[in-house]
Amino acid sequence: MRVNTQSVNFNVDQELVNFIQRRMNKLEHFYDRVVCSDVYLKVQKTSAKENKVVEVKVCVPGDEFVVKKQCKTFEEAVDNATESLQRVLLKRKSKLRAHI
Template sequence: MNVNIQTVHFDADGKLVEYVQKKMVKLNTFHDRIIKVDVFLKLDNVVHTIKDKIAEIRVHVPRHHFFVKCSSKSFEESFDSAFESLVNQVKRKKDKTLA
């Protein structure tokens, strides 16, 4: 599994990148044929002076793609909620293919 982490409008510190990579390793337990994972961490300040942190995760498996986008006031919180949604999508798809 190839994990690609990109940051938009900021430079991520080592702790955040390490946090994301640790979580992504767990994704293999839910689906064994993951080819590539793209993680986008973005700062969004369109409306307010307080910047929202956006986490987008795109997962590529044979013949299917999963995409999740969540935003909150911290990257960890955004990433965690996006990761949970992604795990649910992957589990549902895998259950459908096995049934």
């Protein structure tokens, strides 16, 4: 799967990009028709500890899913976002099977 990672107002290190790629590749186990995904990393300028925002957009044929998570670290936010996407993709897969 092609994963486009974009960071807003900071430079992302290669280790984080590799982590995101591994997590996003796991989504193909749940739904094999994922075309591409875009991951946006943002740091909000607030005094709160949970200021890391990850927004993931996944493109599948005929639809597009967007999940946004805010956590203390980017790794935690990516994990939470991929868990949410797993549920969404499994739900879509079961709906498609029901129509066959």
